[in-house]
Amino acid sequence: MPATPEARSAALRADRDTLTVDLGGARTTPQVVDVLLQGYRTVSLRVDGAEEVRGSTHVWRWPDALAQVLSGRAEVTLRDAVTKDLLASAVVAFDGSDGALDLSDAEGRWLSVNKWGRLAPSFDGLAPSDAQLLQDRLLDRLDRVRGDLEDLGLPPFVVYGTLLGATRDGDLIPHDDDADLGYLSRHQHPLDVVRENLELERALRARGHVVSRHSGGHLQLFFGGGDEGLDHYIDVFTAFVTEGRTYLCFQVGAEGLDLGERTEIGIRGRAYPAPVEVEALLAATYGPGWRTPDPSFTFTTPHPVRSRLSTWMGEFGMQRDYWQDFYASADVDRVPPVESGFATWVAEQLPPAAGVLDVGTGTGRDARYFARTGRPVLALDYSSAAIERGRAAADREGWAADFRVVNLADLHQVAEVAGQMDPAVDWHLYARFLVHAIDDLARANLWTLAAAVARRGGECWLEFRTDRDEREKHVFGDHFRRYLDPQQVVLEAKEHELKVLSLVEGRGLAPYGEEDPWVARLRLGAV
Numbered sequence: 001m002p003a004t005p006e007a008r009s010a011a012l013r014a015d016r017d018t019l020t021v022d023l024g025g026a027r028t029t030p031q032v033v034d035v036l037l038q039g040y041r042t043v044s045l046r047v048d049g050a051e052e053v054r055g056s057t058h059v060w061r062w063p064d065a066l067a068q069v070l071s072g073r074a075e076v077t078l079r080d081a082v083t084k085d086l087l088a089s090a091v092v093a094f095d096g097s098d099g100a101l102d103l104s105d106a107e108g109r110w111l112s113v114n115k116w117g118r119l120a121p122s123f124d125g126l127a128p129s130d131a132q133l134l135q136d137r138l139l140d141r142l143d144r145v146r147g148d149l150e151d152l153g154l155p156p157f158v159v160y161g162t163l164l165g166a167t168r169d170g171d172l173i174p175h176d177d178d179a180d181l182g183y184l185s186r187h188q189h190p191l192d193v194v195r196e197n198l199e200l201e202r203a204l205r206a207r208g209h210v211v212s213r214h215s216g217g218h219l220q221l222f223f224g225g226g227d228e229g230l231d232h233y234i235d236v237f238t239a240f241v242t243e244g245r246t247y248l249c250f251q252v253g254a255e256g257l258d259l260g261e262r263t264e265i266g267i268r269g270r271a272y273p274a275p276v277e278v279e280a281l282l283a284a285t286y287g288p289g290w291r292t293p294d295p296s297f298t299f300t301t302p303h304p305v306r307s308r309l310s311t312w313m314g315e316f317g318m319q320r321d322y323w324q325d326f327y328a329s330a331d332v333d334r335v336p337p338v339e340s341g342f343a344t345w346v347a348e349q350l351p352p353a354a355g356v357l358d359v360g361t362g363t364g365r366d367a368r369y370f371a372r373t374g375r376p377v378l379a380l381d382y383s384s385a386a387i388e389r390g391r392a393a394a395d396r397e398g399w400a401a402d403f404r405v406v407n408l409a410d411l412h413q414v415a416e417v418a419g420q421m422d423p424a425v426d427w428h429l430y431a432r433f434l435v436h437a438i439d440d441l442a443r444a445n446l447w448t449l450a451a452a453v454a455r456r457g458g459e460c461w462l463e464f465r466t467d468r469d470e471r472e473k474h475v476f477g478d479h480f481r482r483y484l485d486p487q488q489v490v491l492e493a494k495e496h497e498l499k500v501l502s503l504v505e506g507r508g509l510a511p512y513g514e515e516d517p518w519v520a521r522l523r524l525g526a527v
Helices: 005-011 128-151 160-169 190-206 278-286 303-313 320-327 330-334 341-347 365-372 384-397 411-420 440-455 486-495
Strands: 012-014 018-022 032-037 040-046 052-054 057-061 073-080 086-093 111-113 119-121 156-158 178-184 210-215 218-224 230-242 245-248 252-255 262-267 270-275 355-359 377-381 402-405 427-432 460-465 498-506 519-526
Touching: 005 086, 012 073, 012 086, 018 086, 128 156, 128 178, 128 190, 128 218, 128 230, 128 270, 156 160, 156 262, 160 178, 160 262, 160 270, 160 278, 190 210, 190 218, 190 230, 190 303, 210 303, 245 303, 252 278, 252 303, 270 278, 320 330, 320 384, 341 365, 341 427, 341 460, 355 365, 355 440, 365 377, 365 384, 365 427, 377 384, 384 402, 411 440, 427 440, 440 460, 440 486, 440 498, 440 519, 486 498, 486 519
Parallel strands: 040 111, 156 270, 178 230, 355 377, 355 427, 377 402, 427 460
Antiparallel strands: 012 018, 018 057, 032 040, 032 073, 052 057, 073 086, 111 119, 156 178, 210 218, 218 230, 230 245, 245 252, 262 270, 460 519, 498 519
């Protein structure tokens, strides 16, 4: 018999930290449970992943991304992720706020915890009719991308979640948010595989696609944008065979896996190419339990596979999700809207007509300041959310700057920036709070870009947190930062034929609220 409403309520308790549920009334103990907030699936939890078990009572800690936004009151429902049987429900007050919990984004899509542990929209975060329309648009775009790849001599096939949903249900997975294509490279040597993928990126851009690169073998195509926001995206993954092993970026490396032979598979009545060895590919991707739906699934790439693919293909997405979330959240409003003290300090020393190459523009507040003084401004960031904010602010406020999404980890993109800068402009490089926010690869490429600017007669101005700031408290909490000794930064710059024109370090240079960080201001020129 189903549990009564009173029993369901008594069986479930929650606050901002934990969810406690008595599963004693379940017909069988499920492997995975869905948690619905306000009627929308918001997170899926493995029963064997409970933090505490007392008899039939299970206690889970909310994922960090979700815990941070739980405020107000909500109807909380627990169900078996496979059978959809209702297990428990209750109305919960997460804190002292009287309002109703609302996890909708600007487009009205309910956010859920995805396979990367982030809050993101998914198909099941929409009303059924809206989800149907979105999925139809996605499949239309998938058909277009498939046609483009075929025209370019790289016939694709569906992979990852798209292949999984098609194989199990002939449909897209309800808790997914995108579509996935793969293609088999015509080459075996990883260098040639990457070169082919670079050519593919250029060709897709020439056909009007908005493309973001995640590695030498992973492209992401965005659809929508502008005032309507991002509608959806499609991933394109490279497969290749080398040394007798078949690889599929980013997850698969298997012997004897044939991705060359094709069959067809249906998604909502549409036919798509798929590898003949569908089950072998799904097992290599998701493990032997791939047939059972598991919305809590997270990818754990086998170390030998990740080691090889990261060495061959690179990993260009370090912390991208963090900055995407930050610039799309209310937290960004805590950044002062006025220009930084570093910007005014640099402006006092720049030549009157100098252009500013603002690398890591963030909220765009310093780009705005330089642009309003009449200077040419080229503002770069690898967060598309940051770039969209900057463009919108420039349009709204009536100032001019060129905003571009550029990933410093991708030397190919860095070289394009250096080669496309207007030669009539006296460019100077400006980077505030960037050096400590990027990894070693991106920092090496930053020096390459700085050296290109310096060779043209410009100077480079950088402000960054130093190693003395590592143990201090930070207003924006703990996230990736590489706290460096200024002398190490100087040494790296010199190795790229840059000369130190001035170096100042200490406190009092970049105070914010109660935080007064240890920072360095470095001015570089050509040797």
